[in-house]
Amino acid sequence: MGRSLASIPEGHNYLWHTDRGGGQPLFGWRTRYWSFLLKLSKRLPSWTVQAQPGSAIGPFHWENRRLSFAELCRIQTFPDGLVVGCGRTEMQRMLGNAVPSLIAEILGREIRHQLLDAPVNGGLKLLPPRRTDVPAPAKVAPIPSKYFSLIGVHEAHPGTGKGRQAVLRETTT
Incomplete structure (x- = not known):
């Protein structure tokens, strides 16, 4: 996870590595959950903290690591110094x-x-x-060689990404 995450720019997710993104086509468009390999940006608000994260489910820190308990608390605007007496999985579920x-x-x-x-x-x-001293985004690492076999043509999700009402509005205008 960490090595492939380094190949995604800040503020992007796995969609970076599709035929519609700016990286290599490792995945099909919208074939994974939006939070898969989701990396925070220093300049944008955070996405939602996942209550049931998997090993590759973000948001991840822009330094290609899991967020600490203190960082997750800050995203949820809890005061600094909050302490909980449980493990990481339960703590993240609560947050x-x-x-x-x-x-x-x-x-x-x-x-x-x-x-x-x-x-x-x-x-x-x-x-x-509000922070005014935001550093520039980090350079994106190349894709690790163990993922080269994934490069290729991948089918996109067959849906439009729009609900029934959006599709109906398109057909009636």
């Missing part, structure tokens, strides 16, 4: 199923303001500061 703390803070403030007609003082405490 993947959790509602981000920032959402609760925003809802609480709006309830206070709109329903209780009480003043809301100060800014959001759980909102992370």
